[in-house]
Amino acid sequence: MxxxxxxxxxxxxxxxxxxxxxxxxxxxxxxxxxxxxxxxxxxxxxxxxxxxxxxxxxxxxxxxxxxxxxxxxxxxxxxxxxxxxxxxxxxxxxxxxxxxxxxxxxxxxxxxxxxxxxxxxxxxxxxxxxxxxxxxxxxxxxxxxxxxxxxxxxxxxxxxxFYNSKEYIKLLADKIANHNPDQYDQVLFSYHGIPERHVRKTDPSGGHCLKVDNCCEVPHPCQKFCYRHQTLKMTELINGELQLAEDKVASSFQSRLGNDPWLQPFTDKRLEALPDEGVKKLLIVCPAFVSDCLETLEEIEMEGQEEFLENGGEAFKMVPCLNDDxxxxxxxxxxxxxxxxxxxxxxxxxx
Structure with a gap:
């Protein structure tokens, strides 16, 4: 039946x-x-x-x-x-x-x-x-x-x-906390990238996303569909649990394709620049993914780590996704x- x-x-x-x-x-x-x-x-x-x-x-x-x-x-x-x-x-x-x-x-x-x-x-x-x-x-x-x-x-x-679910945020924060984030110079939240035009297309009002100064911080109904707002909000919520200093937390975007404008800052560019900015020990999280995959295991844990260390970084750790916890x-x-x-x-x- x-x-x-x-x-x-x-x-x-x-x-x-x-x-x-x-x-x-x-x-x-x-x-x-x-x-x-x-x-x-x-x-x-x-x-x-x-x-x-x-x-x-x-x-x-x-x-x-x-x-x-x-x-x-x-x-x-x-x-x-x-x-x-x-x-x-x-x-x-x-x-x-x-x-x-x-x-x-x-x-x-x-x-x-x-x-x-x-x-x-x-x-x-x-x-x-x-x-x-x-x-x-x-x-x-x-x-x-x-x-x-x-x-x-x-x-x-x-x-x-579910980017703003209190229970989900707590799960992610606890997983990050298990890796002693306070022992790193920075925790970088690397989200999957999308073209800027996608953000504008999913704005039902057609006049807020990427058109208003600080659009992601200014409350608006379109944020129910705004990827950029939701990623930045997730970083804020997770750090609300971790209570790290603001200058120890940052967000970036990975996996761009083509020459059109994509959400920035780019993860690979940040990994190159961070050691010169004094970030020698980096903990990186990929909260756009619930399962480890090519974009986390190869692009970040392998290629990203190599990039960071080759440019002067000393310690690099990727927090695994929630997977099947x-x-x-x-x-x-x-x-x-x-x-x-x-x-x-x-x-x-x-x-």
Missing amino acids: GSKKVALMVNLGSPDSTAKKDVRKYLDEFLMDERVIDLAYWKRVLLIRGIILNFRPGKSAKAYRKIWWDEGSPLIVISERLQEKVANRTEFPVYLAMRYGNPSIEDVLLKIKEENPFVEEILLIPLYPHYAMSSYETVEVKVRESLKLMSHQVGLKVMPP DEWAELLAKWINEFEPEISLSETNTF
Whole structure:
């Protein structure tokens, strides 16, 4: 009979293997998403399939091989472990899908339908703490589009971003505190980067984000959708728990692509400059990610550390993501069991 209510957690995804062909397939799906590279379709095709996919898959495959586990992609393995722990703590079934790659959203929705033929409601949990069109938004849109292709009526609720959840902030702060942050010259919060135009696009008012001085500090309804505001607020909230001196805490943004303006300061540039500014011992945190992945394990823990030490740094430590920590699984299960949506996402979808 199955359940009338299920939860669906969705993470970013990963190639099926480190083979160049699998990495190319993954990058094609990822970069061709109009919410990742928001150009007209023909421009995306020219840029991605005409240029980027001619050189990027080989470079990315090499990077994936540096962090790949015997069990497979770290992000996938960690997400599966987390799903199992959460499912053991919830009152109804919990499924896992990836926005790109496998297990795909379409395949998992079919599995939900097969195992729960009388399901009435799906609770969608995008595994992103912040709202951004290239992460949280694209997950919700993809799930809604996939549901429309199926033939059953089901309600869809979506858990809002949790960057300012007191319980989540406390978990992160406690994890950072375990690494003795006061023994470092600085704690750097490195968030995934996005183009500035994405910030402007997600501003419903069209007149606040990146248009008003100190826009992220001036309260405005658009901050419900503003990635930059939410990242800076998260740093502030975490340090509210850690109680470090303000000059010992900073935020930056990583993983930019192309020549358009992206959120700054850039993490790689800060890692180069910090030793000359007197920061010899650095603790770095990546709060935009709930699971360690290429962007944390290779870009920060390997490449970032090398960059920092080569420029005069003496000690570098990356705090792991929450991954499948028991406390994180318990918090997710609590949210699922008690969830009441904060945004109007109760429309009925075809399934």
